[in-house]
Amino acid sequence: MPQPPIKPRATLTKQATKLLPSALLPELLGCIDTDKRLVVLDMGHAMASTVRFFGEYRCQLNFIDLTAEQFVATPDEDLSHRQRVILMRQALTLAPSVKLDICLFWDVFSYLSDAYIKAFIEALEPHIGPATGALIINPRDSRCYLPFCRYGVADQDHFMQIDNTGTQPTVFARSQRDLNNLIDYFAIDRGRLIAEGRAEYLLFENRDSDKTDRSMI
Amino acid sequence: MFSKYRKFINGADNRSLEIDSKVSDYGPAAHSTLIGAGVTIEGKVLSHEDIVIAGEVQGVLMATNHHVHIAKSGVVTADITAKIVSIEGSVTGNITGLESVIIAATSVVQGNVECPRVRLEDGAKFKGSIEMNPGEPAQSVLPIFSVSNAKVHRSLKESGQTAIKAS
Numbered sequence: 001m002p003q004p005p006i007k008p009r010a011t012l013t014k015q016a017t018k019l020l021p022s023a024l025l026p027e028l029l030g031c032i033d034t035d036k037r038l039v040v041l042d043m044g045h046a047m048a049s050t051v052r053f054f055g056e057y058r059c060q061l062n063f064i065d066l067t068a069e070q071f072v073a074t075p076d077e078d079l080s081h082r083q084r085v086i087l088m089r090q091a092l093t094l095a096p097s098v099k100l101d102i103c104l105f106w107d108v109f110s111y112l113s114d115a116y117i118k119a120f121i122e123a124l125e126p127h128i129g130p131a132t133g134a135l136i137i138n139p140r141d142s143r144c145y146l147p148f149c150r151y152g153v154a155d156q157d158h159f160m161q162i163d164n165t166g167t168q169p170t171v172f173a174r175s176q177r178d179l180n181n182l183i184d185y186f187a188i189d190r191g192r193l194i195a196e197g198r199a200e201y202l203l204f205e206n207r208d209s210d211k212t213d214r215s216m217i
Numbered sequence: 218m219f220s221k222y223r224k225f226i227n228g229a230d231n232r233s234l235e236i237d238s239k240v241s242d243y244g245p246a247a248h249s250t251l252i253g254a255g256v257t258i259e260g261k262v263l264s265h266e267d268i269v270i271a272g273e274v275q276g277v278l279m280a281t282n283h284h285v286h287i288a289k290s291g292v293v294t295a296d297i298t299a300k301i302v303s304i305e306g307s308v309t310g311n312i313t314g315l316e317s318v319i320i321a322a323t324s325v326v327q328g329n330v331e332c333p334r335v336r337l338e339d340g341a342k343f344k345g346s347i348e349m350n351p352g353e354p355a356q357s358v359l360p361i362f363s364v365s366n367a368k369v370h371r372s373l374k375e376s377g378q379t380a381i382k383a384s
Contacts, residue, residue, distance in 0.1 A: 017339075046343035051335055054349065061347040068344075093345070162339060 020151075020159040023192040024202040028102060028133045029156050032057065039098060041127075044106040047152030049160040054153070064092060066120070067111050067169060075116060084119030092123055100127045103134035103203075106151040109179065110138060111169045117182045125185065134186060134203040137194070139173040144197035146171045176201070254290045262295075270306070281315065289323055302332075 032038060038059035042050055046063040054061050066072050071087045079087075094100075103124075109117055137159075139146045148168035152160040176199070180188045187206035191199050249267035252258060256272035264280040270291040278285060278297045285299040291306035302312050303319040304326060312318055314332030322340030331348040 046337055046341060048337050048339045051337040051347060055335060055351060058350045058352065059348075061349065063343055063345065063347070065344065 016163045018161050019154055020161045020194060022157060022159050022194070022200060024135060024190065024200050025153065025159065026156050027190075027202055028135055029153075031131075031133055032101075034058075038101050040102045040104065041094075041100050042104045042106075042152075043108045044104065044152075045150045045164075047150060047160060047162070049154045050104075050152040053155065060098075062094060062098075066091060066108050072112065072116065073169065075113065077113075077115070081115065081119060081122075084116060085122050088116075088120045088123035092127075094127055096126065098127050099129045100132050103128075103132060104151075104153070105134055105136045107137045107146060107149070109136060109182075110146050110171050110173060113172055114182060118184070121182070121184045121186070128185060128205055130205055132205050136179070136188075136201040136203060138176075138179060138199055138201060139171070140193060140197050140199045142173045142175050142178070144173060146173060146198065147196050249284075249286075252291075254288075287324070296328075 034057060036058075038054070038057050039062070040054060040059060041062045041064065043064055043066060045065050045068075051061065069087075069091050071091075112120065137151065148164045150162045150164050152162075154160040174182075176188060176191060179201070183203065185205055185207045186203040189202045189204050189206075191201045194200050249269050250264060251269045252272045252274065254271045257275070258273070259275045261277040262268075262274060262279065264278075264283060264285075266280075267284040267286070268278075268280055269286045269288055270278075270293055271288040272290070273292045273294075275294045278293065278295045278299075280299040282300055284301040284303070285297055287293055287302075287304045287306040287308055289305045293306070293308045294310060295308075296310045296312070297308065298313040298315075300315045301317050301319075302314045303321065304312075304324040305321045306323070307325045309327045311328045312326075312330045312332070314330070314335070316332070317334045317336070318330050318332040320326055320330075320335070320337040320341045320343060322338040325342045327344045329346045329348070333350050333352075335347050335349055337343060337347075
């Protein structure tokens with residue numbers, strides 16, 4: 001049974017920065033081949049630490065903050081799936097030939113309804129290959145509150161987390177199983193609990209994955 | 218010295234001014250060309266000296282041997298190519314930095330950045346891609362250009378000079 005969206009908490013006005021240890025980021029970044037040009041998609045607000053970190057590599061770093069898009073901020077639930085996919089493709093602005101090595105989705109899925117996640121996953125599909133790895137931050141379960149933050153890569157073992165300003169959009173908190181069912185050709189490889197009621201998930205392309213509940217946390 | 222320059226940028230004074238101090242923590246040093254806050258340029262700007270944009274530029278902006286600084290009041294809708302590009306204002310267009318690109322916390326940038334070294338500050342609003350290659354040496358620079366083929370529209374209509382062809 002899908003959980004109703006969680007209403008946002010009070011507006012945050014001041015920003016605080018902190019380092020957040022990650023057990024899965026080393027796994028994701030450990031695959032980096034420094035002899036090869038890296039292509040990274042960051043689905044959040046551009047962060048200084050992320051640019052600094054990937055600046056050590058020959059890479060293309062793509063920043064696309066979906067939550068800043070009007071069609072995500074004020075979704076039209078009357079749109080067809082095809083129309084949503086077109087909007088997502090337009091927002092992605094990736095060249096058709098681009099294949100992604102790393103996708104940093106952060107918490108973007110928590111701000112998208114099921115219909116918009118499906119459209120996003122379909123729009124992203126041409127850019128995903130067998131070597132693509134991804135990372136998600138999600139509420140630990142469908143009852144947990146999600147802190148309103150921006151995320152970046154601080155180093156091999158840590159995220160950078162900055163409290164966001166403004167009003168938090170509506171949060172669609174999902175269980176690992178529900179999320180795994182929405183991400184189609186991705187499969188959650190493993191998950192770890194992190195602070196403040198959240199979990200991080202490591203994803204790889206796996207079109208043959210068994211999507212039944214495996215409770216990896 | 219510095220305050221004089223600040224006043225100039227904020228006050229939309231269109232007179233030319235020899236800058237005798239650096240613009241900010243990011244901006245070029247002395248003897249830069251300034252496009253003031255009340256000036257709009259449409260066309261292709263080729264500069265053979267450091268240039269500070271406090272007004273509007275639409276088209277193409279090239280200063281391959283020099284530093285282009287977009288001040289907080291600057292609005293650029295153009296592709297930019299320069300040795301160093303520093304942005305505190307708004308840029309829509311692709312940016313090629315031959316040495317470095319700095320995207321400050323106050324900036325709003327939409328476009329693709331290509332440069333061996335890029336620094337972005339938290340708070341900057343950036344949408345696009347950043348192509349970096351730290352191992353790549355700074356690209357060799359091209360011969361000197363001059364400001365040319367540009368139409369300058371003074372926003373102060375009462376000046377009676379709606380378009381100036383620069384040479």
